[in-house]
Amino acid sequence: MAATRYRRFLKLCEEWPRDESKKGRDLGTFLRQRVAAAFREGENTQISDPEKCDQMYDSLARINTNVYKQRFPRLKDTSFTGVTVEECRLLLSGSMQQMDEEKKGLWKTLMERFSSKSPEDVPEKAPEK
Secondary structure, eight states, X not given: OHHHHHHHHHHHHXXXXXXXXXXXXXXXXXXXXXXXXXXXXXXXXXXXXXXXHHHXXXXXXXXXXXXXXXXXXXXXXXXXTXXXXXXXXXXXXXXXXHHXXXXXXXXXXXXXXXXXXXXXXXXXXXXXX
């Protein structure tokens, strides 16, 4: 029976999409890692709680097949903030975080050029009471 569970999880991992824009933060990659850790011995792995394993598989399979998206359709593809799906993807991707780091680098460079003291030497303001 463990072999059947293992094959079902492998099939789920194959079907689960990967988001290449979220390196190290992708749910599909995380799922693959967890399945590999849980089934270290492959089909010969002994499962301590088969009911919990089946429950977990069923839940992940429902998410993967968009059961809840179909059951509870949304009227618009925006959130309460008004951000669209594409804008949200852009914000969550690593490219926006890289841009923030590059801007900090530019700011630091400008501060070093136009300041008599380096930014590390300038004490931070004490919080006002």
